[in-house]
Amino acid sequence: MKKSRLMIFAILVLAGVLIAQLNQIPNLDKQLLKAQTTLKQVKTSQEQSQMIVSSPQSQQDNVSKSTKMVTSFVKTFSNQPTSSYSETLKGLASQKVINELTQTFAPSVTFSDKAHYDVPIVAIKNSWGSDLKYLVIAKSDVQSVAYTITYDTDEKQVTDMSRLNLKGAFDNEK
Numbered sequence: 030m031k032k033s034r035l036m037i038f039a040i041l042v043l044a045g046v047l048i049a050q051l052n053q054i055p056n057l058d059k060q061l062l063k064a065q066t067t068l069k070q071v072k073t074s075q076e077q078s079q080m081i082v083s084s085p086q087s088q089q090d091n092v093s094k095s096t097k098m099v100t101s102f103v104k105t106f107s108n109q110p111t112s113s114y115s116e117t118l119k120g121l122a123s124q125k126v127i128n129e130l131t132q133t134f135a136p137s138v139t140f141s142d143k144a145h146y147d148v149p150i151v152a153i154k155n156s157w158g159s160d161l162k163y164l165v166i167a168k169s170d171v172q173s174v175a176y177t178i179t180y181d182t183d184e185k186q187v188t189d190m191s192r193l194n195l196k197g198a199f200d201n202e203k
Contacts, residue, residue, distance in 0.1 A: 092161060095182055096163070098180065099163050100151050102122060102187050103165050103176065103178075105117055105118060105121065106118060106130055107167045107174075111130075111131055122187040122188075126189065149166060150164070151164075151165050160180070160182075161179070161180045162179050162180075164176075164177055164193075165177075165178055173195055175194075177191050177193060
């Protein structure tokens with residue numbers, strides 16, 4: 030009799046443990062899905078980091094090509110009449126930038142037919158990632174103009190720009 034009570038008690042305890050474990054299954058499924066999602070994100074991030082670290086030459090080539098494109102863009106809009114921006118800048122800049130240039134920047138800068146702008150300085154601020162940030166100075170005999178330009182290497186065009194104020198005279202020959 031004592032053994033049968035002990036057996037019944039043991040069976041009830043084991044049944045209680047089994048029921049408690051069965052109730053934990055949905056929570057464990059949620060934790061598993063969350064862990065799998067986190068693992069995928071970490072793997073993706075690791076692959077991107079390895080790609081950047083393992084291919085600095087590729088990133089350097091990207092920066093070099095982008096710098097040439099930004100220089101070309103500034104020379105193009107600095108030495109063209111405002112009315113031709115929509116045709117000449119297509120493919121070099123987003124429509125937003127072209128509109129800003131036409132409506133905001135160009136009227137505030139003297140781009141005459143006689144003035145020729147050179148681009149003596151193109152300095153990169155951020156060289157990692159898909160958005161490269163540049164400081165560009167365009168200089169003519171009359172004035173110098175500074176811009177911050179964002180170039181998207183994925184879209185291969187200028188996606189944002191702003192004009193900076195230059196204080197004093199800029200002379201790159203000193």
